[in-house]
Amino acid sequence: xxxxxxxxxxxxxxxxxxxxxxxxxxxxxxxxxxxxxxxxxxxxxxxxxxxxxxxxxxxxxxxxxxxxxxxxxxxxxxxxxxxxxxxxxxxxxxxxxxxxxxxxxxxxxxxxxxxxxxxxxxxxxxxxxxxxxxxxxxxxxxxxxxxxxxxxxxxxxxxxxxxxxxxxxxxxxxxxxxxxxxxxxxxxxxxxxxxxxxxxxxxxxxxxxxxxxxxxxxxxxxxxxxxxxxxxxxxxxxxxxxxxxxxxxxxxxxxxxxxxxxxxxxxxxxxxxxxxxxxxxxxxxxxxxxxxxxxxxxxxxxxxxxxxxxxxx
Amino acid sequence: xxxxxxxxxxxxxxxxxxxxxxxxxxxxxxxxxxxxxxxxxxxxxxxxxxxxxxxxxxxxxxxxxxxxxxxxxxxxxxxxxxxxxxxxxxxxxxxxxxxxxxxxxxxxxxxxxxxxxxxxxxxxxxxxxxxxxxxxxxxxxxxxxxxxxxxxxxxxxxxxxxxxxxxxxxxxxxxxxxxxxxxxxxxxxxxxxxxxxxxxxxxxxxxxxxxxxxxxxxxxxxxxxxxxxxxxxxxxxxxxxxxxxxxxxxxxxxxxxxxxxxxxxxxxxxxxxxxxxxxxxxxxxxxxxxxxxxxxxxxxxxxxxxxxxxxxxxxxxxxxxxxxxxxxxxxxxxxxxxxxxxxxxxxxxxxxxxxxxxxxxxxxxxxxxxxxxxxxxxxxxxxxxxxxxxxxxxxxxxxxxxxxxxxxxxxxxxxxxxxxxxxxxxxxxxxxxxxxxxxxxxxxxxxxxxxxxxxxxxxxxxxxxxxxxxxxxxxxxxxxxxxxxxxxxxxxxxxxxxxxxxxxxxxxxxxxx
Numbered sequence: 001x002x003x004x005x006x007x008x009x010x011x012x013x014x015x016x017x018x019x020x021x022x023x024x025x026x027x028x029x030x031x032x033x034x035x036x037x038x039x040x041x042x043x044x045x046x047x048x049x050x051x052x053x054x055x056x057x058x059x060x061x062x063x064x065x066x067x068x069x070x071x072x073x074x075x076x077x078x079x080x081x082x083x084x085x086x087x088x089x090x091x092x093x094x095x096x097x098x099x100x101x102x103x104x105x106x107x108x109x110x111x112x113x114x115x116x117x118x119x120x121x122x123x124x125x126x127x128x129x130x131x132x133x134x135x136x137x138x139x140x141x142x143x144x145x146x147x148x149x150x151x152x153x154x155x156x157x158x159x160x161x162x163x164x165x166x167x168x169x170x171x172x173x174x175x176x177x178x179x180x181x182x183x184x185x186x187x188x189x190x191x192x193x194x195x196x197x198x199x200x201x202x203x204x205x206x207x208x209x210x211x212x213x214x215x216x217x218x219x220x221x222x223x224x225x226x227x228x229x230x231x232x233x234x235x236x237x238x239x240x241x242x243x244x245x246x247x248x249x250x251x252x253x254x255x256x257x258x259x260x261x262x263x264x265x266x267x268x269x270x271x272x273x274x275x276x277x278x279x280x281x282x283x284x285x286x287x288x289x290x291x292x293x294x295x296x297x298x299x300x301x302x303x304x305x306x307x308x309x310x311x312x313x
Numbered sequence: 314x315x316x317x318x319x320x321x322x323x324x325x326x327x328x329x330x331x332x333x334x335x336x337x338x339x340x341x342x343x344x345x346x347x348x349x350x351x352x353x354x355x356x357x358x359x360x361x362x363x364x365x366x367x368x369x370x371x372x373x374x375x376x377x378x379x380x381x382x383x384x385x386x387x388x389x390x391x392x393x394x395x396x397x398x399x400x401x402x403x404x405x406x407x408x409x410x411x412x413x414x415x416x417x418x419x420x421x422x423x424x425x426x427x428x429x430x431x432x433x434x435x436x437x438x439x440x441x442x443x444x445x446x447x448x449x450x451x452x453x454x455x456x457x458x459x460x461x462x463x464x465x466x467x468x469x470x471x472x473x474x475x476x477x478x479x480x481x482x483x484x485x486x487x488x489x490x491x492x493x494x495x496x497x498x499x500x501x502x503x504x505x506x507x508x509x510x511x512x513x514x515x516x517x518x519x520x521x522x523x524x525x526x527x528x529x530x531x532x533x534x535x536x537x538x539x540x541x542x543x544x545x546x547x548x549x550x551x552x553x554x555x556x557x558x559x560x561x562x563x564x565x566x567x568x569x570x571x572x573x574x575x576x577x578x579x580x581x582x583x584x585x586x587x588x589x590x591x592x593x594x595x596x597x598x599x600x601x602x603x604x605x606x607x608x609x610x611x612x613x614x615x616x617x618x619x620x621x622x623x624x625x626x627x628x629x630x631x632x633x634x635x636x637x638x639x640x641x642x643x644x645x646x647x648x649x650x651x652x653x654x655x656x657x658x659x660x661x662x663x664x665x666x667x668x669x670x671x672x673x674x675x676x677x678x679x680x681x682x683x684x685x686x687x688x689x690x691x692x693x694x695x696x697x698x699x700x701x702x703x704x705x706x707x708x709x710x711x712x713x714x715x716x717x718x719x720x721x722x723x724x725x726x727x728x729x730x731x732x733x734x735x736x737x738x739x740x741x742x743x744x745x746x747x748x749x750x751x752x753x754x755x756x757x758x759x760x761x762x763x764x765x766x767x768x769x770x771x772x773x774x775x776x777x778x779x780x781x782x783x784x785x786x787x788x789x790x791x792x793x794x795x796x797x798x799x800x801x802x803x804x805x806x807x808x809x810x811x812x813x814x815x816x817x818x819x820x821x822x823x824x825x826x
Binding site: 030033034036037039040041042043047082083084085090093148151152155156159162163164166168169170258259260261263267268270271274275276 | 362365366373446447448449450451501515516517518519520521522545546547548549551552555556558559561709710711712714715716718740747
């Protein structure tokens with residue numbers, strides 16, 4: 001188990017290096033007017049040259065990347081070129097709300113999807129059809145459209161929730177709950193049905209297997225068979241789809257945070273990318289890659305725990 | 314099985330109940346009520362973006378100027394109609410050749426860190442602004458030096474006359490910060506001024522919200538109309554729409570397409586509020602890249618080929634005013650009869666094209682960024698009618714202005730600010746203007762510009778002649794002036810437009826009656 005985990009970690013680090021290089025290269029070639037964006041449209045060529053030298057924009061790509069990478073290895077992600085704030089600080093300020101949003105959503109998705117999936121597989125009929133149709137609809141409607149509909153109904157018209165986040169420094173849990181309710185509901189509605197669909201298929205497949213028949217013949221109750229045996233065997237399929245959804249959420253929350261004006265990493269990603277704030281974009285990329293690596297690792301470990309065969313491969 | 318469902322159901326219902334309750338409680342605290350004169354409790358402003366720095370040398374215009382007014386006073390106060398009134402400066406006068414501006418100062422004001430506001434402080438601020446090289450560094454282009462004559466008198470020495478200097482002292486260049494804070498280099502995150510409010514750093518989060526509290530004993534309580542002011546940063550337009558309709562912000566800026574929705578919800582839009590004109594600027598008027606554009610008949614033909622009223626209706630839902638001139642009604646350079654100088658006349662456009670020798674048309678290459686994609690597509694269709702083929706080249710938005718300045722385009726579409734005549738001339742017309750990268754000029758035009766620069770009586774007439782010259786010679790393709798969709802909640806606040814500024818000054822906000 002330890003070597004397995006270490007091997008996964010090593011490949012994750014490799015991925016981190018490759019992605020940081022690729023991102024840096026892409027940013028290098030796509031943003032040519034950074035100094036002007038910082039100084040404004042009326043800056044003179046001399047002012048721009050001065051700023052470019054100050055930021056090291058006049059250096060060749062390998063030099064700039066190595067400079068960034070060695071600092072990053074020491075844990076220093078630099079400062080924003082636009083507002084001078086340390087990148088690590090900026091990200092640490094914003095990451096908690098994004099992670100809370102993602103984790104709460106995915107836990108709810110897991111719980112509800114499992115319940116729906118098992119119910120659909122066991123009961124079939126009407127419940128099953130609803131889950132099947134729901135999967136198609138839920139997948140087809142983009143999360144931000146759902147979010148806008150929810151805001152219009154529950155925030156603007158009914159006034160049950162704030163339309164934009166009220167989370168601020170020192171805000172109590174109620175601000176977090178009311179501010180994150182609608183985005184969480186939007187994510188859950190958007191994601192739950194396709195997970196439920198996966199779990200349903202896996203459970204149906206398991207229910208047809210010989211061991212289930214054997215268990216039934218031994219007189220075990222149907223509920224016990226489903227919850228103890230079938231669900232355990234069906235779990236890997238569910239875990240895989242949930243981990244993919246969690247990673248997909250990294251992109252999904254960017255737009256949701258923008259709509260609900262939540263001070264997470266989403267709006268930061270958008271602004272930094274638009275203006276070419278390379279230190280911030282690089283910092284966020286690293287965080288995103290690390291989150292992906294951790295999630296994959298956790299899922300792999302969980303799969304291994306559920307099914308010893310995975311560990312050997 | 315059933316028990317799982319039940320548990321999930323109860324948890325979900327509980328969460329909804331809990332959140333429903335919490336949302337039901339009002340988000341703003343009850344007001345103490347009536348303890349301070351006519352001050353309102355809290356003003357919440359929905360801003361389009363956050364400031365990069367609280368250092369006034371980095372201040373800009375419009376939305377990127379007003380937040381500074383919370384913390385910093387300016388030397389001169391610009392009234393909503395553009396008139397300049399005393400603020401930290403009580404009086405100001407030019408010498409005869411308008412190169413020395415003598416400014417008298419208030420003597421009863423101090424900065425929030427206890428430093429006195431005096432002539433030395435003004436000198437330190439002007440020098441700091443000049444050295445700070447910010448987005449409005451151009452405001453002190455003519456500034457050479459400043460000297461403290463005595464404690465409450467400053468002399469500002471200019472290299473050449475600048476008719477907009479007094480205006481600049483009501484804008485970014487006039488914001489006054491504590492000299493001690495300038496010295497310490499801490500203004501970027503800790504603004505210290507003499508202004509009506511104090512920045513509450515502990516309760517502010519960059520790019521999310523900034524909080525300000527009224528400063529007790531502010532020297533001019535008339536300008537201090539709220540106990541607290543909050544800036545909510547709402548980059549996304551649908552977030553701004555939702556926030557103002559649901560009452561979470563009292564004022565914000567929207568777009569034409571959400572204006573009806575806001576009005577239906579009982580909100581008010583500040584009437585007759587226009588700041589920018591939109592359309593195309595012909596850059597290559599000497600024909601370096603595209604020889605066709607050197608012929609003014611071609612540029613005029615383009616102006617006649619365009620149906621401004623239809624474009625205004627389709628692109629801006631009629632919220633604006635079609636125009637043929639680039640100067641606004643309050644600029645001093647506005648000329649009534651230029652307003653409809655170019656009417657929609659495809660026949661005349663074709664004749665002009667024939668005369669210029671382009672009866673078979675030509676190719677016009679335009680850079681495209683998302684903000685102008687629809688405008689350009691609509692123009693391409695109308696220009697196609699007189700044989701002009703518009704080739705669209707998509708460019709990264711971040712590089713747009715840079716590429717204009719570097720003479721990469723023959724023409725480009727943009728929204729340009731209609732400020733004071735001298736400001737606009739320096740932005741789009743003079744040979745050194747940012748948006749005249751090819752340095753197009755003419756002797757008669759330069760003559761007029763130098764008269765404008767001298768200021769005084771003849772200045773305004775000369776500015777109008779500049780306007781006439783660039784309109785008749787079709788330097789631009791102005792389409793229409795855009796209505797600002799500046800929305801406020803009339804139950805909470807009253808807001809008055811600030812002429813030539815995309816955002817009303819902070820002093821223009823007051824509690825609703």
